[in-house]
Amino acid sequence: MKVPPRLRPLLEDGLIDDVLAQVKSGKEADVFVVRCGDERRCAKVFKEANQRSFRQAAIYQEGRRERSSRRSRAMSGRTRYGRQEQEKSWINAEVQALQVLADAGVRVPQPMAFVDGVLLMELITDSEGRVAPRLGEVTLDATTARQFHEQLIREVVRMLAAGLIHGDLSEFNILIDSRGPVIIDLPQAINAAANQSAAMLLVRDVDRLRRFFGRFDPQLLDTDYGKELWALYAGGRLHPDAVLSGRYEPDQADVNLDELMGIIDAARAEEMERRERLRTEFEDES
Numbered sequence: 001m002k003v004p005p006r007l008r009p010l011l012e013d014g015l016i017d018d019v020l021a022q023v024k025s026g027k028e029a030d031v032f033v034v035r036c037g038d039e040r041r042c043a044k045v046f047k048e049a050n051q052r053s054f055r056q057a058a059i060y061q062e063g064r065r066e067r068s069s070r071r072s073r074a075m076s077g078r079t080r081y082g083r084q085e086q087e088k089s090w091i092n093a094e095v096q097a098l099q100v101l102a103d104a105g106v107r108v109p110q111p112m113a114f115v116d117g118v119l120l121m122e123l124i125t126d127s128e129g130r131v132a133p134r135l136g137e138v139t140l141d142a143t144t145a146r147q148f149h150e151q152l153i154r155e156v157v158r159m160l161a162a163g164l165i166h167g168d169l170s171e172f173n174i175l176i177d178s179r180g181p182v183i184i185d186l187p188q189a190i191n192a193a194a195n196q197s198a199a200m201l202l203v204r205d206v207d208r209l210r211r212f213f214g215r216f217d218p219q220l221l222d223t224d225y226g227k228e229l230w231a232l233y234a235g236g237r238l239h240p241d242a243v244l245s246g247r248y249e250p251d252q253a254d255v256n257l258d259e260l261m262g263i264i265d266a267a268r269a270e271e272m273e274r275r276e277r278l279r280t281e282f283e284d285e286s
Contacts, residue, residue, distance in 0.1 A: 097189035104162035136171035145216035169205035
């Protein structure tokens with residue numbers, strides 16, 4: 001296939017030997033399968049600043065440290081340089097999160113190199129060597145749904161124990177290989193200890209998993225791993241191998257935590273109302 005301009009420098013420098021296929025074209029990046037020697041890898045090509053539209057909500061940016069004070073001041077402004085620095089920070093956050101999580105044993109693509117807006121990483125494939133499908137493209141039975149849900153909760157535990165929360169986890173950014181789920185797309189990953197919205201984002205991630213897998217196994221709809229996880233984390237009792245029950249039992253001695261869980265419940269109800277309103281509007285238009 002024709003080599004995209006952003007990948008030509010990697011070919012010239014010998015980082016890749018061939019571009020085999022395009023896997024995805026999105027608003028933020030295009031994803032390609034490339035050959036590096038005898039191995040196939042994934043190249044995520046982030047689009048130029050004037051072509052991309054990152055979801056750079058302040059809720060995700062909070063708590064991210066910038067080494068340069070000039071860069072930090074620029075990012076807080078609305079200048080072109082400030083916007084460019086924000087976009088660089090957004091991309092770098094994914095690279096850093098992948099490395100931290102890979103080191104922590106979380107099932108994410110192993111990052112290989114990051115050059116001029118191109119992230120070179122492990123290619124996730126299925127049992128037959130094809131590019132792995134997204135979770136939302138896979139047909140599940142109840143047993144497999146329970147298995148995948150359990151695996152993903154373990155991954156969320158490891159992520160939180162490493163100090164990170166995905167922030168936008170759903171069936172659209174989880175791949176399924178021969179061993180199960182692999183988590184991808186992490187530019188919005190947040191620092192759990194430094195972001196005031198961490199508890200809400202964690203519970204939202206886990207709720208999305210619960211709702212998706214609950215379509216195949218309704219018993220999962222009665223679980224509440226998100227709140228349980230945050231209670232353990234906030235109490236300093238979370239570790240990568242923590243045993244979970246799927247139930248949240250409030251500690252009456254911790255008033256602040258209980259108040260926070262109340263806020264999360266209100267956010268859940270608001271989200272459900274919004275989804276129901278959108279569904280009704282869609283049906284009316286049809």
